[in-house]
Amino acid sequence: MSFLHINNIRKHFGETTVLKGIDIAIEQGDFLVLVGPSGCGKSTLLNMIAGLDSISDGELLLNGRRINEVHPAQRDIAMVFQSYALYPSMTVAGNIGFGLEMRKVPKHERREAIERVAKMLQIENLLDRKPGQLSGGQRQRVAMGRALVREPQLFLFDEPLSNLDAKLRVDMRTEIKQLHQRLGATIVYVTHDQIEAMTLATRIAVMRAGELQQLGTPQQVYDDPGNLFVAGFMGSPSMNLLNARIVMVDDEPVARIAAGEGTLELPIVRDREALRGWQDREVIIGLRPEAITDPASANRQDGVIHETSLTVSLVEPTGADVYAVTHLGGRDINARMRPGTQLSPGEQTRFAFDVSRMVAFDPQSEERIR
Amino acid sequence: MPNSPSPQGGGARARMQRWLPKLVLSPSFVLILFFVYGFILWTTYISFSNSGMLPDYSWAGLRQWSRLWNSWTWGIALHNIWIFGLLYIVSCIVLGLLLAILLDQRIRAEGALRTIYLYPMALSFIVTGTAWQWFLNPGLGLEKTMHELGWQSFSFNWLIDSGMAIYTIVIAAVWQATGFIMAMFLAGLRGIDGEMIKAAQIDGAPAWKIYLRIIIPQLRPVFLSAVVVLAHLAIKSFDLIVAMTGGGPGNSTAVPATFMYSYAFSRNEMGIAAASAVFMLAVIAALIIPYLYSELRESRS
Ligand SMILES: Nc1ncnc2c1ncn2[C@@H]1O[C@H](COP(=O)(O)OP(=O)(O)O)[C@@H](O)[C@H]1O
Ligand SMILES: [Mg+2]
Numbered sequence: 001m002s003f004l005h006i007n008n009i010r011k012h013f014g015e016t017t018v019l020k021g022i023d024i025a026i027e028q029g030d031f032l033v034l035v036g037p038s039g040c041g042k043s044t045l046l047n048m049i050a051g052l053d054s055i056s057d058g059e060l061l062l063n064g065r066r067i068n069e070v071h072p073a074q075r076d077i078a079m080v081f082q083s084y085a086l087y088p089s090m091t092v093a094g095n096i097g098f099g100l101e102m103r104k105v106p107k108h109e110r111r112e113a114i115e116r117v118a119k120m121l122q123i124e125n126l127l128d129r130k131p132g133q134l135s136g137g138q139r140q141r142v143a144m145g146r147a148l149v150r151e152p153q154l155f156l157f158d159e160p161l162s163n164l165d166a167k168l169r170v171d172m173r174t175e176i177k178q179l180h181q182r183l184g185a186t187i188v189y190v191t192h193d194q195i196e197a198m199t200l201a202t203r204i205a206v207m208r209a210g211e212l213q214q215l216g217t218p219q220q221v222y223d224d225p226g227n228l229f230v231a232g233f234m235g236s237p238s239m240n241l242l243n244a245r246i247v248m249v250d251d252e253p254v255a256r257i258a259a260g261e262g263t264l265e266l267p268i269v270r271d272r273e274a275l276r277g278w279q280d281r282e283v284i285i286g287l288r289p290e291a292i293t294d295p296a297s298a299n300r301q302d303g304v305i306h307e308t309s310l311t312v313s314l315v316e317p318t319g320a321d322v323y324a325v326t327h328l329g330g331r332d333i334n335a336r337m338r339p340g341t342q343l344s345p346g347e348q349t350r351f352a353f354d355v356s357r358m359v360a361f362d363p364q365s366e367e368r369i370r
Numbered sequence: 371m372p373n374s375p376s377p378q379g380g381g382a383r384a385r386m387q388r389w390l391p392k393l394v395l396s397p398s399f400v401l402i403l404f405f406v407y408g409f410i411l412w413t414t415y416i417s418f419s420n421s422g423m424l425p426d427y428s429w430a431g432l433r434q435w436s437r438l439w440n441s442w443t444w445g446i447a448l449h450n451i452w453i454f455g456l457l458y459i460v461s462c463i464v465l466g467l468l469l470a471i472l473l474d475q476r477i478r479a480e481g482a483l484r485t486i487y488l489y490p491m492a493l494s495f496i497v498t499g500t501a502w503q504w505f506l507n508p509g510l511g512l513e514k515t516m517h518e519l520g521w522q523s524f525s526f527n528w529l530i531d532s533g534m535a536i537y538t539i540v541i542a543a544v545w546q547a548t549g550f551i552m553a554m555f556l557a558g559l560r561g562i563d564g565e566m567i568k569a570a571q572i573d574g575a576p577a578w579k580i581y582l583r584i585i586i587p588q589l590r591p592v593f594l595s596a597v598v599v600l601a602h603l604a605i606k607s608f609d610l611i612v613a614m615t616g617g618g619p620g621n622s623t624a625v626p627a628t629f630m631y632s633y634a635f636s637r638n639e640m641g642i643a644a645a646s647a648v649f650m651l652a653v654i655a656a657l658i659i660p661y662l663y664s665e666l667r668e669s670r671s
Contacts, residue, residue, distance in 0.1 A: 052568045073574035085565035089587035098583075099573035146569075 001064050003028040003186055004049075004154060009058035011044055011210075018044050020210045021058070026203055031180050031187045035197040036207035036233070042190040045207075046156050049188060050079050062154060073102075078147035079156040082163065084139045086131040086146075093118075093127040096145045103150075117149045120179075137168045148179075157189040161196065173199060194234050198222065206230050225359065228366040231286045239286045242329030244360075246278040253278070255285050255360070257329040259310060264328065269304050269356045271370040283369060284361045289323065291354040292335035298352035306353045315343045326351070410651065416644035423638035434641035443621050444646065447629040450536050454625065455604035457537070461544045463596050466551030467589075471581065473552070474559045484556070487549035495546070499613025502542035503529070506614075532622035535615050539623060543610055547603065551596050558592040559585065598661045602654050626650050 002025035011019040019041045026032045034042045047053040049060065051072035060068050067075050078099070086095050093114050100110045118124045121141045131139055140160065147155055160176075161169045177200055180187055191197055197204050197218070204221045206213040206229075214226040225231035231239045244255040249265065253275045257264045266285075268275050275283075291303075298305045313332070314325035322337040335351055343349060360369045420430045438444055469487060473480055490498065505511040506529040516524035528534035562585055570580045608627035611617060617628040624632075626646055634643035 047568075050568075050572060052571065072568075072572045077572065079569065079572050081565040081569060083563055083565045085563060085569040087566065087570070087584050089584070098570070098575070102574035102579070146573075 002026060002061075003030070003063060004032075004188070005059075005061040006045070006049070007059040007061065009045070009048060009060065010056045011041070011048060011053065012056045018210050019048075019056075022207075022212050024205050024212065024215055026186070026188075028186050029184050029202075031189065031200055031202045032205060033197040033201035033203070034188065034190045034205050034207060035194055036192065036213075038192055040207045041210045042192075042207060043158055046079075046158050046188060046190050049154075050077055050156050051075050076153040077156055078150050078152040078154075079158065080143045080147050080160045082159040084131075084143040084163075086139055086142055088131050091128050091130060092123065092134070092142050092145075095131065095142055096127075096149050099146065099150050113149050114145075117145045120148070121145050136164055137172070140164060140172060144176075144179075148183075153186065155185055155187045157187065159191055160189075162191070162193070176200060195236060198234070204234075206233060208233075223357070224368075225286070226368050228284065228286075228361045231359065231361070235288060237289050237323065237334050239288050240292065240328075240331070240333040241284050241286050241361075242331050242333060243282060243363075244285045244329055245282055246275055246280065246360075248276075248279055255283070255358070257285075259308070259328050264308055264310075266306055266353055266355050266358065267304070268358070268360075270358060271360060274370050275360060278360075278369060282363055284363050285329075286359045286361065287333075287353065288357060289334040289336045291357040292333065293352050293354075294335075294337045294341060295350050295352045297338045299354055302356070303354035304356040306355050307350055308353070309348050310351050312343050312347050312349055313345055315345060324349070324351075413644045414648050416640060417648050419641060421640040421644070423640065425640065430641065434645045437639075438642050438645045438649075441642065443624055444626075444629055446621050447624045447626045447646075450623060451605065451625045454536055454540055454543075454607070455601060457540045458543050458547075458604050459597060459600045461540065462547050462551045462600055463593065465544065465548045466596070467555050467586075469548065469552040470555035470559055473556055484553070487552055489549065490546040491550040493546065495607070495609035496613050498542055498546045499610040502538070502545070503614045506538050506541075529615065530619055532619045535619060535623045539607075539611055539614055542614060543604075543607060546610075547600065551600070554592055554596055555589065558589045562588060594661070598657055601657050605650055605654055 004024075004026050006022055006024040009019060009022045010017065022045060024032065034045060036042055044053060048055050051067070051070060055068050059066060062075065062077075087098065090098065096114045096117060097110045100113060105113070114127065115124065118127055121144060123138065123141050123145065126134065126138060126142070131142065134142065140163075143160065157176075161172050164172060173196060179185075180200075189200060201218050203215065204218055205215045206221060208229055214221055214230045216224070221230060221234055225234065225239070228241065232241065242257060244257045244266075246253050246268075247256050247265075248254075253268045253272060254265045255268060257266065293299075295305075295307055298307075310326045310328065312324050312326055316323040316325065317339075319339075321339055322341045322343070324335045324337050324341075324343055325332050326335065327333075337343070361367065362369055415427075416425060417434055418430060418432070419434075420426045420428045421434075473483060477483075493501075506526065508514070508525075508527045508530065513524060513526050516526075528538045566584060567580060570584050575583065606627065607625065608631065611623055611625060611628055612631075615623045617624045617632065627650070630643045630646045630650070633639040633646065
């Protein structure tokens with residue numbers, strides 16, 4: 001019996017269907033991140049878990065109890081909103097303690113709980129201020145404090161970091177992760193930022209247009225994308241996707257890719273049996289930028305390396321790495337080279353492909369071939 | 371841009387374009403300067419003069435002012451405006467807020483209801499006053515209808531009861547302005563962040579507590595605007611009283627505005643009337659100027 005079970009949940013707003021049957025189950029202590037482009041229904045799903053939106057169809061179970069019809073206040077959940085939703089007429093202490101006050105917790109207990117949470121979030125010196133006098137980052141902390149103080153069974157976060165500037169966002173991300181590890185809390189977290197999803201989650205649910213695309217650990221979603229959408233959405237810079245044809249060489253399938261005048265043949269390591277059935281047909285293969293490197297930084301220990309010479313068309317140093325762009329299979333592809341690599345456009349250089357990380361997709365259905 | 375004048379269109383034409391708006395507006399500017407501010411100054415001077423039926427420019431010092439403050443009718447007028455203003459402002463705000471909260475529940479007929487509530491404000495005070503005067507007149511309206519329907523013992527004669535007549539004016543005035551105040555509150559309610567209400571629901575607050583603790587405190591600027599608007603409407607209320615009771619029975623519904631009118635035009639005491647007019651102006655200015663000042667400062671920052 002899983003801790004939170006979202007069982008075939010649907011949502012209609014009048015004629016339009018916003019969620020088309022979502023199935024997700026997580027365990028206690030999990031950090032589930034719902035990720036997907038804007039408008040795909042993440043907030044709607046979160047609001048349904050919170051009880052703020054009604055459930056059109058399906059069942060929601062928390063700790064084995066059906067909570068479809070339970071009032072938000074009785075679900076034992078707390079939520080942090082994108083706008084923070086602080087009460088402007090109350091002090092920070094009043095904001096944090098409001099939920100306890102409504103639950104008739106005695107005043108001195110409330111005071112203790114507020115101080116404990118304020119200490120944890122380092123906002124003790126702000127307790128007597130009004131939200132209007134706080135910076136964005138401080139408001140964010142107060143919003144978290146308001147959720148933490150109640151010690152609920154389940155925390156819900158709706159894009160809590162998207163109103164912060166880039167630097168603060170990274171800091172708060174780390175803090176949220178530490179908080180999760182320290183408290184062992186169960187969290188459902190919504191974001192459209194795939195980096196946030198990768199760094200925070202123990203489970204990622206990738207959504208698109210009201211449908212669940214893939215549910216898995218960050219590593220599964222990153223290394224084993226279930227379809228083209230997930231492959232393209234997760235990871236930055238995104239996965240290289242190129243056209244290839246499966247051909248048999250010595251009775252083994254290889255991916256033949258147009259490379260300049262000639263062709264490049266990459267041996268197939270993963271999903272080899274499935275790809276045998278694709279002989280002489282077009283597929284789309286996916287290779288992460290870090291699986292295409294200079295020969296010296298290739299991972300020869302775990303990987304299967306295939307080297308070839310290609311022409312560099314563009315060089316993008318980022319400081320930590322150098323990305324080299326080259327033309328292959330009708331697309332521009334990104335390769336991650338050792339930092340400090342000296343390359344110039346037009347130059348021929350050796351590239352090492354780690355074919356053990358190569359995945360293939362059906363160009364029609366966009367599903368993974370495996 | 372075919373319609374915008376070209377700045378290079380000759381020196382004379384450019385100068386003309388610069389001066390034309392000023393030229394067109396200047397007569398009305400001069401007229402306003404004369405008829406509004408000039409007459410304010412004139413009235414103020416009259417209040418310190420010996421004027422009776424006709425203006426008399428001989429200086430009288432504070433004589434008219436002391437006669438005003440010793441006048442029995444002026445005492446009634448002040449007492450009435452105090453009762454009327456307080457009841458009017460409080461009832462309009464309470465009813466307006468309640469109606470706005472009801473309408474904010476996203477009921478189906480909202481558009482129609484909002485229009486119905488707003489209609490009275492479109493009527494002039496004279497029309498409102500006349501209509502309510504008919505309605506409350508024991509020989510014509512409600513009471514007569516009830517009698518004809520067979521409820522012989524029904525009696526509602528506040529309009530002709532000198533102790534109660536002022537309340538009939540409150541009823542009519544509240545009926546007229548409540549819709550407008552409701553619209554102000556409704557706009558305020560619509561501006562409140564929906565996520566905040568969701569947060570309060572999760573925090574376990576029942577609906578009435580969400581309104582009392584979270585939403586209404588955020589409507590403070592609306593309350594302030596409503597008080598200022600209603601207070602100056604109350605002090606200026608002249609036509610409504612003239613249409614409904616004419617200040618009677620006796621002097622029982624006299625307010626400063628009707629006092630001023632009757633002293634100026636039927637009792638031939640222009641000096642006292644001028645003093646009362648200046649007094650009303652001072653009260654309204656004391657209300658409005660700080661309000662405008664804070665509003666303008668806010669909109670500039
Ligand atoms: N109350 C509503 N009525 C009608 N459509 C809605 C309502 N709320 C959300 N939607 C629609 O549902 C879709 C998903 O919205 P949402 O869950 O907010 O997306 P996300 O959080 O993933 O950006 C959007 O296309 C949005 O227009
Ligand atoms: Mg959203």
